[in-house]
Amino acid sequence: MPFYKVKPVIVEAVQFTGDTAKVTEAFGELLAPFPVRIDYASPKHPVLIIESPSGEQRIERGHWVVKWDNGALTDCHESLFLNAYEPVMAIN
Numbered sequence: 001m002p003f004y005k006v007k008p009v010i011v012e013a014v015q016f017t018g019d020t021a022k023v024t025e026a027f028g029e030l031l032a033p034f035p036v037r038i039d040y041a042s043p044k045h046p047v048l049i050i051e052s053p054s055g056e057q058r059i060e061r062g063h064w065v066v067k068w069d070n071g072a073l074t075d076c077h078e079s080l081f082l083n084a085y086e087p088v089m090a091i092n
Contacts, residue, residue, distance in 0.1 A: 010088055012067040013081065016048045016059050023048060023065055027073060 014026040020036055031050065039047040039058075048059040050073065057075055059065055064081040066074050076084075 006084060009069060010091060011069070011085070013064045013076070013085065015064050015078070016061055018046050018061045020048065027065065027067060030067070030071060030073060 012026065014022050016023055018038075020038060024031060024036065035049075035051045037049050039049055041047075046061050048061075048065075050057045050059070052073075057073070059075045062078045064076045064078065066076045066081070068074065
């Protein structure tokens with residue numbers, strides 16, 4: 001069986017904590033053209049919804065919004081994020 005290693009890549013990321021403030025502060029320019037809202041259908045489990053041309057992204061509270069080097073934003077489960085990433089110093 002072949003083995004694989006994750007390529008070392010630095011990403012920008014912010015954790016969704018139940019409101020849009022941190023996410024829009026971090027990625028406001030990228031999100032500007034897309035509707036962003038929170039689904040409170042289950043008040044104890046709000047879901048951040050980003051509507052983009054590639055479809056609706058649903059990000060649960062506690063998950064991380066990750067910006068890849070190509071500008072794409074994706075959802076990452078908290079346990080996966082904490083196992084795969086570690087903080088780095090700010091990059092210019």
